[in-house]
Amino acid sequence: MTDESRRGFIGKAFGAFAAVGGIASLIAMKKTWDPLPSVMSAGFTTVDVSGLEENKLEIVVWRGKPIFILKYSADMTPTEGRNIKIGDHYYSVMIGLCTHLGCIPAYRTVKKDFKCACHGGEFSADGKETFGPPPRPLDIPPFNLDGETLVLGEEGEAYRALVAKA
Amino acid sequence: MAEFKKADSMLEWFDQRLGVINFSKVMMTEYWIPKNINFLWAMGALLMMMFGVLLISGIFLLMYYKPDVALAFDSVNYTIMHDVAYGWLFRHIHAVGASVIFLVIYIHMFTGIYYGSYKKGREMIWLSGMLLFVLFSAEGFSGYMLPWGQMSYWAAYVITEIFGGIPVIGGDLVVWIRGNFYVSDSTLTRFFMLHVLLIPVVMLGAIAFHFYSLRFPHVNNEAGEFFDYDVEAEKYLAGDKKGSKVIPFWPVFLAKDFFVMGVFLIFFFYLVFYYYGFAMDPVNFDKADGLKTPTHIYPEWYFLWSYEVLRGFFFEMFGISGKDLGLMAFAFANGIFLVMPWLDRSPTVAPANQRPYFKIWFWLLMIDLIVLTIFGKLPPTGANAWVGFASSLSFIVLFLALPVITTLEAKKLGAK
Ligand code: HEM
Ligand code: FES
Numbered sequence: 001m002t003d004e005s006r007r008g009f010i011g012k013a014f015g016a017f018a019a020v021g022g023i024a025s026l027i028a029m030k031k032t033w034d035p036l037p038s039v040m041s042a043g044f045t046t047v048d049v050s051g052l053e054e055n056k057l058e059i060v061v062w063r064g065k066p067i068f069i070l071k072y073s074a075d076m077t078p079t080e081g082r083n084i085k086i087g088d089h090y091y092s093v094m095i096g097l098c099t100h101l102g103c104i105p106a107y108r109t110v111k112k113d114f115k116c117a118c119h120g121g122e123f124s125a126d127g128k129e130t131f132g133p134p135p136r137p138l139d140i141p142p143f144n145l146d147g148e149t150l151v152l153g154e155e156g157e158a159y160r161a162l163v164a165k166a
Numbered sequence: 167m168a169e170f171k172k173a174d175s176m177l178e179w180f181d182q183r184l185g186v187i188n189f190s191k192v193m194m195t196e197y198w199i200p201k202n203i204n205f206l207w208a209m210g211a212l213l214m215m216m217f218g219v220l221l222i223s224g225i226f227l228l229m230y231y232k233p234d235v236a237l238a239f240d241s242v243n244y245t246i247m248h249d250v251a252y253g254w255l256f257r258h259i260h261a262v263g264a265s266v267i268f269l270v271i272y273i274h275m276f277t278g279i280y281y282g283s284y285k286k287g288r289e290m291i292w293l294s295g296m297l298l299f300v301l302f303s304a305e306g307f308s309g310y311m312l313p314w315g316q317m318s319y320w321a322a323y324v325i326t327e328i329f330g331g332i333p334v335i336g337g338d339l340v341v342w343i344r345g346n347f348y349v350s351d352s353t354l355t356r357f358f359m360l361h362v363l364l365i366p367v368v369m370l371g372a373i374a375f376h377f378y379s380l381r382f383p384h385v386n387n388e389a390g391e392f393f394d395y396d397v398e399a400e401k402y403l404a405g406d407k408k409g410s411k412v413i414p415f416w417p418v419f420l421a422k423d424f425f426v427m428g429v430f431l432i433f434f435f436y437l438v439f440y441y442y443g444f445a446m447d448p449v450n451f452d453k454a455d456g457l458k459t460p461t462h463i464y465p466e467w468y469f470l471w472s473y474e475v476l477r478g479f480f481f482e483m484f485g486i487s488g489k490d491l492g493l494m495a496f497a498f499a500n501g502i503f504l505v506m507p508w509l510d511r512s513p514t515v516a517p518a519n520q521r522p523y524f525k526i527w528f529w530l531l532m533i534d535l536i537v538l539t540i541f542g543k544l545p546p547t548g549a550n551a552w553v554g555f556a557s558s559l560s561f562i563v564l565f566l567a568l569p570v571i572t573t574l575e576a577k578k579l580g581a582k
Contacts, residue, residue, distance in 0.1 A: 030342075033356065039346050059457060064348040066457045100489050102327040103320065104459040117461045118324065119477040120546040132546075133480045135487035 044153035046146075049086055057107035059096060062152040066096035066104055067141055068114075069150070070125060076112060081165035082126035082137070084158055087148050094127045094138040105138075114138075194416035198399050200387040201413055207385060208426035209274035215427055216267045217373070223260040224362065227253075231312065233358035235351045238314035239453045258442045264306055265445040266434060268468035271299060279506065280528060282515045283386035289507045290379040296504045298376060301369050303469070308361035310466065311354060315450030320463045322349045322357070323456075328476075331493035348456055390515035462545055470542030471535050475499040477546055478538075478558025495558055502565045509568045512576040523575040527568060534560050 045062040047069065052058050054073040059066045070092040072078060078090040085091075096104050103118035113130070114123040122131040127138035140163070144156025173179035181187045230250055232241040246253035275295070278284055284292035311322045326343050330336040345352030384395060393411055402410035413419050437445075444467070449460050465473050475498075479491035486494075502509075514521060518528040537557045544550050 033342055033345060035341060035345050035347070035352070039350075039352070061457065064346065064350060064456060101324045103324065103463065104457065106459075106461075117459060117545070118320075118463055119480065120551060133477065133488040133492055135489040 044151055047150045047152070048148060049091065049150055050148040054089075055109055055112065060152070062141060065141075067152060068092065068094045068096040068107070068127075068138070070107070072125070076125060079126040079128070081162060082128065082140075084145075084162055086145060086150070092126055093140060093143060093150065095141050096138070098134055099129065099136050099138060100132070100134040190416075195414050196399065197415040198395050198402075198412040199385065199415050199419040200391075201411055202387040202389060202391070203385065204388060205422075205426050206273065206277040208423045209270050209277060211420075211423040212270050212427060212430055213267065213274060214373070215430075216263055216270060217369070220260060220263045220267065221366065223256045223263065224366075226256040227260055228362060233312070233355050235314060235354055235454070238312060238354060242313040243451065255438075258438045258446075261445040262434070262438045262442050264309060265466065265468070266437065267302065268306070268466075270430075271302060272468070275299070275503070276532070278386075280518045281386050281388070282390055282510070282517075282521075284507045285510060286392075286513065286515055287383040288386065291376065291383065292507055293504065294372060294376040294379050298369065298372050299503075301365055301372055305361060305365045305369070306466065306468070308357040308365065311357050312361060313450060314354065314454045315447075316452045316454055316458075316460050317447050317450040317463065319349060319454035319456065320459055321465055322353065324463070326353070328493065328496070331490065350456075386515065388517065390517065392515075464543050467539065467543075470540075471538040472496060472499045474538040474542035474554050475558045475561055478554040480546070480551055480555065495562060498562060498565075509565065510572045511569050512572040512579070514576065514579060521575060522578065523571045527564065527571055530560075531564055534564060 045060060045067070047058075047060050049058075049069060049071070052069065052071045054071050055076070056071070058069040058071075060069065061067070072083065072090040072092070076090075078085075083090045083092055098105050098116040098118065098121055100116065100119055100121050103116050105114035105116040105121065105123060107114055112125045114125075114127075116122070116132070116134070120132045121129065121134040123134065123138055124130050127140075129135070129137055140159075141152055142155040143159050144151040144154040145158045170182055173182055177186070227246060230241055230245050230253065232238055242257070246257055248254075278292065278295070307321070307325060311318045326340055326349065329343060330340045332339060341347055343353075344350065345356060395412060398410045398412045402412055402414070407413075449463075452460075464470065476492045476496040479495055480488045482488055483491060510524075512521070512524070518525045534557055537553070538561065541550055541554050541557065546554060
C-alpha cells in the first residue's frame with residue numbers, strides 16, 4: 001500500500017468509528033433528558049365526589065396537573081359528551097389547563113364559566129371554548145367510577161362512553 | 167526548538183514566547199476604526215462590559231443559589247437577599263443588568279438597521295449578532311426561572327408549552343424539554359445547567375465569532391462610505407492623523423468608548439440602587455404554585471413585543487385556529503430579523519434618513535414595536551385585543567413589504 005492510501009484508509013476508518021460514536025452519544029444525551037421512570041409511572045388519584053358543593057369548583061391534583069371537578073346545580077343544563085352523571089348529579093371533570101398555552105382558568109360562579117387570564121380565553125361550564133385563542137375544549141382526563149368515587153388515570157366504562165359521544 | 171537568545175526586557179521575553187508585540191498590533195494598535203462614527207457605535211463595547219458584569223454577579227449568586235424546587239425560592243429570597251452580606255446587591259446588579267442589557271441590545275440592533283450595517287459584506291456580522299440575540303433571550307428566560315417564584319413558574323410553563331404547537335412531535339417535545347408532564351424539579355435543574363454553564367460558554371464563542379466577523383468588512387460609518395483601509399492606515403502611520411479617515415482601536419478609539427461606558431454606568435447604578443423594582447416583579451416574590459395561575463401574567467419588558475404578536479391573533483381565520491395563527495406569527499416575528507440582509511433589496515448603504523422609502527419603513531417599524539410592547543403588558547381584553555391584533559398584523563405586513571419597498575427605492579435612486 002502507498003502512503004496515501006494508508007492515510008486514506010485510516011481517515012475513513014476513524015471517520016466511521018467517530019460517526020457511530022457520535023450518533024450513540026446523541027441518543028444517550030437525548031435519553032438523559034427524558035422523564036424518569038418514576039415520573040412516567042406516576043400513580044392514580046381517587047376523589048370522593050359525594051360531599052362536593054354545587055356550582056363550586058373543586059380542584060384536585062393528578063400527575064401534577066390540576067383537575068377541575070364542577071358539580072352542576074339544578075339550573076345548569078348538562079351537555080351530551082361533556083358531563084358525567086354520578087349519583088343524582090351531573091359533573092364536569094376536566095384537566096384544568098387552558099388548551100391555548102396551559103394557564104389555569106378561573107371559575108366565575110356568577111357567570112358560570114371559566115376565564116383564562118393569560119390571553120383572555122373563555123370556556124363554558126362544560127369546558128367548551130367560547131372566546132379567545134383556545135383551539136379546543138378543556139381535555140377530559142381518563143377516569144373510572146366506583147360508586148361515588150372518581151378514580152383518575154384509569155380508563156373506565158363511563159369514560160369510554162363519554163369520549164365516544166363527544 | 168527554535169533558537170532563543172537571552173531577552174533584554176520583560177516585553178522581549180514575553181514577545182519571544184507569545185508574540186505579544188505583533189498580537190497587540192493586530193488586535194489593538196493597528197486595528198483601524200473609522201473616525202466618522204457616533205456614540206451609537208459604543209453599544210458593542212457596552213454589551214461586552216455588561217456581559218462581564220452579569221458573569222461576575224452571577225458567579226457570586228451561584229455560591230448560595232440552590233437549584234431544587236424545595237430550596238430555590240428561599241435560597242434567593244432569604245439567604246441571598248437577607249443573610250449574605252451584599253447578597254441583595256449582587257442580585258439587584260444581576261437582575262437590573264439582565265434587563266438593561268436588552269435595552270442596549272435593541273439599540274445596537276436598530277442602529278445596525280438604521281445605517282444598513284447588515285449588507286454588502288456585513289452579512290456575517292448581522293447573522294452572528296442575531297445568534298447572540300437568541301442566546302441572550304435563552305439566557306434571560308432560563309435565568310428568570312431560577313428564583314422559582316410565581317412568574318418564574320408560569321413564564322416557564324407558557325413558553326415551554328409553545329413548543330407543543332409544532333406539528334406531530336409537539337406534545338412529546340414539551341414533555342421532553344420539561345423532563346416531566348409539568349414544569350417541575352427536573353425542569354428547574356436542567357435550565358439551571360443551561361443558564362450557568364452551557365449558554366454562557368456558547369455565548370463566549372459567539373462573541374469571539376462576532377468580533378472576528380467584523381475584521382474583514384470593518385465597522386460601518388455614519389455615511390455608509392466604503393474606503394480603502396490600507397491607504398488610510400498608511401496615512402495615519404505616516405503622521406497625517408488629521409487627513410486619515412481612520413484611527414487605531416487602542417488607545418485612540420477606546421477613549422470614546424470609556425466615556426460612554428462611564429455615563430452608562432452612572433445610569434446603571436442609579437437603577438441598581440434606587441429604581442430596581444422594574445426588574446424584580448412583585449408577583450415573583452410569591453413562591454411558585456403549579457395550581458394557581460397569577461391573575462395576569464406577562465413576560466419581562468424585552469419579550470413583550472413578540473409576546474403580543476403571539477396573542478394578537480385570538481380568533482380563527484381561513485380555517486386556522488387562533489392558537490396556530492398566533493404561533494405562526496410568533497415564529498415569523500422571531501425568525502424574520504435574521505434574514506434582514508436579504509429582505510432589503512436595495513444595494514445602498516446609507517443612514518435611513520437618506521433613503522426615501524426605507525426611512526418611512528424604519529420609523530413605522532419603531533412605532534409598531536413600541537405599540538406592541540405597551541399592549542403586551544396590558545390585559546388582552548376588549549379594545550386591547552384589537553389593538554394587539556392590528557399591531558401584530560402590521561408587523562408582519564411591514565416585513566412582507568420590505569423587499570418591495572426597497573426594490574422600488576433602488577429603482578428611484580438608480581434613476582437619478
Ligand atoms: C449573560 C447574560 C445573563 C443574563 C441575561 C442573565 C439573566 C438572569 C435573570 C433574568 C435572572 C433572574 C434575576 C432575578 O430574578 O434575580 C438570573 C438569575 C441568575 N443568574 Fe443569570 N444571567 C446571565 C448570566 C449569568 C451567568 C454567567 C451566571 C453564572 C455563571 C448567572 C447566574 C445566575 C444565578 C445563579 C441566578 C439565580 C439567582 C437570582 O435569581 O437572583 N447568570 N439571570
Ligand atoms: S393560556 Fe389561556 S388564553 Fe392563552
